[in-house]
Amino acid sequence: MRKVVDLKTALSYALAVALASGTALAAEASRAPAGSANGTAVETITLKNGAGVSAKILTYGATLQSLSGPGKDGAIADVLLGYDDLKSYVDYPNYFGVTVGRYANRIAGGKFMLDGKAYQLPLNDKVNTLHGGGKGFDKQVWKIVSIKSGPVATLVLSLTSMDGDSGYPGKLDTTVTYTLDESGNLGIAFDAKSDKPTIVNMTNHAIFNLAGEGSxxxxxxxxxxxxxxxxxxxxxALIPTGELKPVAGGVFDFRKARRVADGIRDGRDPQIVAGRGYDHNWALDKGVTKTPELAARLEDPVSGRVLEVLTTEPGVQFYAGNFLDGTLVGKSGHLYRMGDGIALEPQKFPDAPNKPTFVSARVDPGKPYHHAMVYRLSVKR
Structure with a gap:
C-alpha cells in the first residue's frame, strides 16, 4: 500500500529521466547518524551517482545539507550554503536547504479565510507568517520511510502535522521523496493529504553558489x-500587491540570461529597494504543469557549473541572500554575506490564500497535494 498517492508517480518520473539519459544506471544511497535534535535521533542520508554528483540530506527539516558536483576542471565542490553540523541547523536556523511548510513564503498578517472561517498563524516575520510559522516543517525530525540504491537512489521521508499545528486546519500527512540519477537530476517530490480543507505550499530552500560554497x-x-x-x-512588508507586472525592459527581465549583479543594486527601481535586492516571485510562463518544466537556469561562467530548476508549480521565488549579513558562520568557517548565494524556490505564489486571482493553495480531503521539482546539476565545458 502506498504511503502517499503520488509517490509511485514521483519515482516513475525519476526512473524515466534516468533511462532517457542513456547512461549507466547505478546510484547509491547510504545512511549515518548525525546526532540528535529535541531528544530525537537524526540521520544523514547520502545519495551519490557515478558522475561525481552527490547529495546529503538530514532527517532534521528534511534538509538538503549539501549538493556536490564537478566543474569544468573536474574539481568537486559543494554548491550549497549551510552548516557542517546538525547543532548549527538547530541553534542558528536560517532555512539553508530545508523543506518549508506548511506554507512556503509569506502570508500577510498570518491570517487567511477558508470556507468562511478565519485562521491566525504565528507571526515570525515582523507582521507576517514566513515559511509556515515559528515551528514549521524545517524544525521537525522527519521519519525515514525507505532508502534504496539502484537505477535511481531514493530516500522517502514522512511527517504528520496534526490538526491545529501552528494554527493550520486539518491533520496533514506529508512525504518528501529525494531521488538522484546518473544524469545529475536531484528530484524532490512533496506530497500531502489532509482530513480537512487546508492550505499547503511546500518547497526546498537551498541557497546556491555554483562556484562553490564560500567562494x-x-x-x-x-x-x-x-x-x-x-x-x-x-x-x-514583502507581500504581493496582487498585480502581475510585466518584466519587459526592466531589472526583473531574465528571459535572456544576464548577470545577477547587473540589477541587484539598482535603487532606481522601488521594488529593488523594497526587497533590498531580489526577493520576489516570478509568474512562470508555463503555469501549473503535470510534470516538472524549466523554472530557472543558473550558470557560473568560471567553474562551468550549471543548475537548472524544474517544477510543476506556477511560480519561482528568486532570493539573492539579501539578509545574509556576515553574522552566520557556515561550512568550513565561512561567513555568509549578501550575494554569497542564490535561492530559486518553486512554489505557489506568496500570500495566495488572500489573493483570489492567484493559483489556489487549497487542499481538500480526497484531493492530495503534489509538487515535483528537480535540481539538475551539470557542466558547461
Missing part, C-alpha cells in the same frame, strides 16, 4: 534565466 566572489556573477513575462510586485 569569495559570491554568486552575483552568475548568469540567470527565468522564463517568465511577469512577476508579482510587493509592498514594504
Amino acid at each position: 569569495p566572489d559570491g554568486a552575483l556573477g552568475h548568469m540567470l534565466t527565468i522564463p517568465a513575462k511577469a512577476y508579482t510586485p510587493v509592498d514594504a
Whole structure:
C-alpha cells in the first residue's frame, strides 16, 4: 500500500529521466547518524551517482545539507550554503536547504479565510507568517520511510502535522521523496493529504553558489534565466500587491540570461529597494504543469557549473541572500554575506490564500497535494 498517492508517480518520473539519459544506471544511497535534535535521533542520508554528483540530506527539516558536483576542471565542490553540523541547523536556523511548510513564503498578517472561517498563524516575520510559522516543517525530525540504491537512489521521508499545528486546519500527512540519477537530476517530490480543507505550499530552500560554497566572489556573477513575462510586485512588508507586472525592459527581465549583479543594486527601481535586492516571485510562463518544466537556469561562467530548476508549480521565488549579513558562520568557517548565494524556490505564489486571482493553495480531503521539482546539476565545458 502506498504511503502517499503520488509517490509511485514521483519515482516513475525519476526512473524515466534516468533511462532517457542513456547512461549507466547505478546510484547509491547510504545512511549515518548525525546526532540528535529535541531528544530525537537524526540521520544523514547520502545519495551519490557515478558522475561525481552527490547529495546529503538530514532527517532534521528534511534538509538538503549539501549538493556536490564537478566543474569544468573536474574539481568537486559543494554548491550549497549551510552548516557542517546538525547543532548549527538547530541553534542558528536560517532555512539553508530545508523543506518549508506548511506554507512556503509569506502570508500577510498570518491570517487567511477558508470556507468562511478565519485562521491566525504565528507571526515570525515582523507582521507576517514566513515559511509556515515559528515551528514549521524545517524544525521537525522527519521519519525515514525507505532508502534504496539502484537505477535511481531514493530516500522517502514522512511527517504528520496534526490538526491545529501552528494554527493550520486539518491533520496533514506529508512525504518528501529525494531521488538522484546518473544524469545529475536531484528530484524532490512533496506530497500531502489532509482530513480537512487546508492550505499547503511546500518547497526546498537551498541557497546556491555554483562556484562553490564560500567562494569569495559570491554568486552575483552568475548568469540567470527565468522564463517568465511577469512577476508579482510587493509592498514594504514583502507581500504581493496582487498585480502581475510585466518584466519587459526592466531589472526583473531574465528571459535572456544576464548577470545577477547587473540589477541587484539598482535603487532606481522601488521594488529593488523594497526587497533590498531580489526577493520576489516570478509568474512562470508555463503555469501549473503535470510534470516538472524549466523554472530557472543558473550558470557560473568560471567553474562551468550549471543548475537548472524544474517544477510543476506556477511560480519561482528568486532570493539573492539579501539578509545574509556576515553574522552566520557556515561550512568550513565561512561567513555568509549578501550575494554569497542564490535561492530559486518553486512554489505557489506568496500570500495566495488572500489573493483570489492567484493559483489556489487549497487542499481538500480526497484531493492530495503534489509538487515535483528537480535540481539538475551539470557542466558547461
